Amino acid sequence: MGADAAYHLYYWPTIPGRGEFVRLLLEELGLPYVDVARSPEAGGVAAVAALRVGAGDGAPAFAPPVLVPPGRGLEAAISQTAAIAAYLGETHGLAPADPIARAQCRAAMLTVMDVVAEAHDVHHPVATALVYEAQQAEALRRARWFVDERLGQRLRFFERLLDAGGGPWLVGAQLSYADFGLFQLLAGLEFAFPRAFASWSDVAPRQLELRAAVAERPNIAAYLRSSRRLPFSRQGIFRDYPELDGEPTPQA
Numbered sequence: 001m002g003a004d005a006a007y008h009l010y011y012w013p014t015i016p017g018r019g020e021f022v023r024l025l026l027e028e029l030g031l032p033y034v035d036v037a038r039s040p041e042a043g044g045v046a047a048v049a050a051l052r053v054g055a056g057d058g059a060p061a062f063a064p065p066v067l068v069p070p071g072r073g074l075e076a077a078i079s080q081t082a083a084i085a086a087y088l089g090e091t092h093g094l095a096p097a098d099p100i101a102r103a104q105c106r107a108a109m110l111t112v113m114d115v116v117a118e119a120h121d122v123h124h125p126v127a128t129a130l131v132y133e134a135q136q137a138e139a140l141r142r143a144r145w146f147v148d149e150r151l152g153q154r155l156r157f158f159e160r161l162l163d164a165g166g167g168p169w170l171v172g173a174q175l176s177y178a179d180f181g182l183f184q185l186l187a188g189l190e191f192a193f194p195r196a197f198a199s200w201s202d203v204a205p206r207q208l209e210l211r212a213a214v215a216e217r218p219n220i221a222a223y224l225r226s227s228r229r230l231p232f233s234r235q236g237i238f239r240d241y242p243e244l245d246g247e248p249t250p251q252a
């Protein structure tokens with residue numbers, strides 16, 4: 001199959017980051033895709049960097065991930081992780097048809113991405129341009145709030161969504177792109193905050209079931225075993241700094 005018949009994903013090559021929310025959907029749906037930064041013939045990481053600074057063909061993207069549909073150029077670039085996920089889900093049968101359920105699904109995905117930004121801001125509370133070590137004091141303060149309060153609030157919210165819709169998926173009985181978002185969010189939170197995540201996990205039984213069910217889906221299981229699946233590390237959004245993972249002391 002030629003590259004023209006494939007999606008092109010523009011994202012950084014060495015971290016799962018926000019690109020992983022897109023990869024999981026492409027993998028689940030079995031859609032051919034070129035991971036541009038990891039593909040020298042597609043332009044490699046320079047093509048991602050060029051897109052970001054606006055030096056490409058005029059794509060209106062501030063930052064990766066960016067997805068370009070098959071056979072299209074950068075004039076058809078889609079940015080913002082939640083918008084990309086909604087596009088893939090709604091185009092390829094992984095989204096509800098009812099307009100209200102569709103909007104609720106988008107809202108669930110946007111909320112997942114809100115938590116991704118909050119998890120990132122724990123280690124970078126001052127500026128993304130500064131290294132972690134230059135903002136560690138602020139990071140420690142931010143982490144206290146995140147592990148004591150925010151993580152529990154977020155997990156309780158997703159659990160309520162699952163309860164309200166009857167599960168097993170975020171929009172009820174129908175699997176959607178948002179479920180893959182929640183899967184990746186939970187994986188990242190557990191990596192970055194293993195102690196806090198374990199302490200809060202009793203408020204999230206349905207989420208843990210959802211995560212296990214996503215991991216068992218055949219295309220996802222094969223992907224997770226493959227070298228295409230990048231591990232978490234101390235780069236990117238979810239970072240395992242033990243000092244930021246204090247035992248939660250939830251407020252009553």
Ligand SMILES: N[C@@H](CCC(=O)N[C@@H](CS)C(=O)NCC(=O)O)C(=O)O
Pocket residue numbers: 017018019063064065079080081082113
């Ligand atoms: N809200 C955007 C955020 C995109 C974003 O922050 N991308 C990061 C990588 S995960 C980046 O490269 N940012 C560069 C920058 O903000 O200057 C999304 O969800 O896609």
